[in-house]
Amino acid sequence: MIYLIIKIAICAAFALVTYKLKILDFWGASFATFIGAIIIFLKGIGWFTLLLIFLIAGAFATNYKLNFKKRRLQEKASRKAINVIANGSVPTIIAILSINYNFSMIYASAIGVALADTFASELGVLSDNAYLITNFKKIEPGTNGAISLYGEMWAFTGSLIISLSAYFLLNLDLIQVVIVILISMFGCQIDSLLGATFQGKGKGSMMASDTILTNSDVNLVSISLATLTAYIIEAII
Numbered sequence: 001m002i003y004l005i006i007k008i009a010i011c012a013a014f015a016l017v018t019y020k021l022k023i024l025d026f027w028g029a030s031f032a033t034f035i036g037a038i039i040i041f042l043k044g045i046g047w048f049t050l051l052l053i054f055l056i057a058g059a060f061a062t063n064y065k066l067n068f069k070k071r072r073l074q075e076k077a078s079r080k081a082i083n084v085i086a087n088g089s090v091p092t093i094i095a096i097l098s099i100n101y102n103f104s105m106i107y108a109s110a111i112g113v114a115l116a117d118t119f120a121s122e123l124g125v126l127s128d129n130a131y132l133i134t135n136f137k138k139i140e141p142g143t144n145g146a147i148s149l150y151g152e153m154w155a156f157t158g159s160l161i162i163s164l165s166a167y168f169l170l171n172l173d174l175i176q177v178v179i180v181i182l183i184s185m186f187g188c189q190i191d192s193l194l195g196a197t198f199q200g201k202g203k204g205s206m207m208a209s210d211t212i213l214t215n216s217d218v219n220l221v222s223i224s225l226a227t228l229t230a231y232i233i234e235a236i237i
Contacts (some may be wrong), residue, residue, distance in 0.1 A: 122150050
């Protein structure tokens with residue numbers, strides 16, 4: 001009973017903090033709390049904490065040099081419900097499927113992709129040297145599909161944060177930690193490739209006339225494909 005009360009209190013505090021500190025808007029905080037509640041009640045505090053690490057680290061990246069990024073991307077950098085759904089739906093599904101199976105590495109991989117991509121996009125846009133992933137021609141920073149050495153460095157940092165956290169929180173072994181890092185970086189590149197080919201010639205989440213997939217669509221697809229890859233690798237090893 002006490003453990004149940006603690007979980008409820010954690011979810012309530014999570015909702016209050018994410019909304020009051022403007023990490024997410026109202027609906028974003030609501031969906032994040034719903035996702036967090038599913039994960040903490042199904043898989044426990046360790047799995048929830050990994051999700052929380054993603055949220056806090058992602059919020060830092062989003063709010064770092066916010067005014068500069070608003071000018072460069074010509075948009076607001078706030079995280080809304082659609083962002084939460086795009087980044088959190090796959091980890092939630094994995095948590096549900098993990099009731100009878102141990103999908104810890106796959107779960108960590110899904111969150112690792114999300115943070116690697118968040119760091120790459122939110123911090124990589126600060127670099128003045130950006131190149132289109134499909135042909136490596138220099139383009140304006142923030143353009144969909146743009147990559148940079150600075151952004152890749154931050155993507156690796158994000159994947160490292162999640163993989164090492166999962167080592168302690170989810171009891172991954174060292175081989176699994178390395179796989180999570182590789183899958184996270186792989187998923188980040190898929191995101192950039194999809195952004196360059198299907199998201200149009202706009203910037204960030206701005207909708208361009210040639211947009212086929214939105215920013216959230218790209219996030220969801222890249223996380224899904226990378227997570228599927230992690231599942232295949234785990235099945236093999």
